[in-house]
Amino acid sequence: MRALRPAVTALLLCLAPSPGAADPLITKTYAYFSVSGSTGAELERELSSLGPMLSDTGTRHAGATRIKLGGSVEYEKTVSSNCPDCKEPQASGGSLPDLLGLGPRRSGCRVLDAKVTLETQLTLPRWRDRKKASREMVLIWDVLSADIKRHEERHAEMARQYARKLEKALEDLRPERTCETLQTRVDAVTKKIVDKHAADQVRFDRAEAASFERRMTRMLGFAVEKERRGR
Numbered sequence: 001m002r003a004l005r006p007a008v009t010a011l012l013l014c015l016a017p018s019p020g021a022a023d024p025l026i027t028k029t030y031a032y033f034s035v036s037g038s039t040g041a042e043l044e045r046e047l048s049s050l051g052p053m054l055s056d057t058g059t060r061h062a063g064a065t066r067i068k069l070g071g072s073v074e075y076e077k078t079v080s081s082n083c084p085d086c087k088e089p090q091a092s093g094g095s096l097p098d099l100l101g102l103g104p105r106r107s108g109c110r111v112l113d114a115k116v117t118l119e120t121q122l123t124l125p126r127w128r129d130r131k132k133a134s135r136e137m138v139l140i141w142d143v144l145s146a147d148i149k150r151h152e153e154r155h156a157e158m159a160r161q162y163a164r165k166l167e168k169a170l171e172d173l174r175p176e177r178t179c180e181t182l183q184t185r186v187d188a189v190t191k192k193i194v195d196k197h198a199a200d201q202v203r204f205d206r207a208e209a210a211s212f213e214r215r216m217t218r219m220l221g222f223a224v225e226k227e228r229r230g231r
Contacts, residue, residue: 026163028156031123038133040140052123063148065155067201068119069163069194073170073186075179076112109179111186114170118163120156124149139227143219151208155201162197169193 035046052064125148127141169189176182208215 026118026160028120028122031121032126033123034126034128036128038129038137040137043127043137043141047125051125062125062144063152064123065152065159066119066121066123067155067159069116069159069166069197070118071114071116071166071170071190073111073115073183074113075109075182077179078108078110078175080106080108108175108177109182110175111171111173111182114167116163116167116170118159120159122149122152122156124152139223140220143216143223147215147219154204158201158204159197162193162200166190166193 033050033052035043035050037043037046047062048060051060051062053060054064125145127145130138130141133141166189170186173182173185173189176185
């Protein structure tokens, strides 16, 4: 029994602004490419030549997940007393500016609302010649294609987790003296989380590639045993 050896799946990650805060959205869509052949060698060749291409490396893959993170942050200028612990002035005392509410004030800026959007598109293979192939080849394909889908679904789930983490981090930012200063912090927090997300996705790909042979052998063994019991 010959297991296929597809290239490591591709991850396409980009950060782009969303249309606005009115459209908070997490979406997932699917795209497919068709492969032909009735042997392991033919299918491996098709996956290598027809699968989605990763532009950074110029190589094709058995599957891919395109991730597009966007978002918007709405700010609100604030005005507060320079003495937040002071009691309200009484009518019997205090200067005229204090009594009229014209005492010293401190301006600031806070995050009023933060919305992060996420679009994920999973590209997966479809096999045209299933009916022409041997039972053994069908079994191998079913195990392989299920593993490809599981892998890409995990990429999408990791992206969802980071999208929620980013939105919460932005909402939790403390106020600053100016909106310009707050925007700088928003940019820094966004970059830190997006960079960590990208690193975790790459780390996941490397771990999956290293365990591919062992994983396929184990899953094929389970599939063969399941088929045997079903006869």
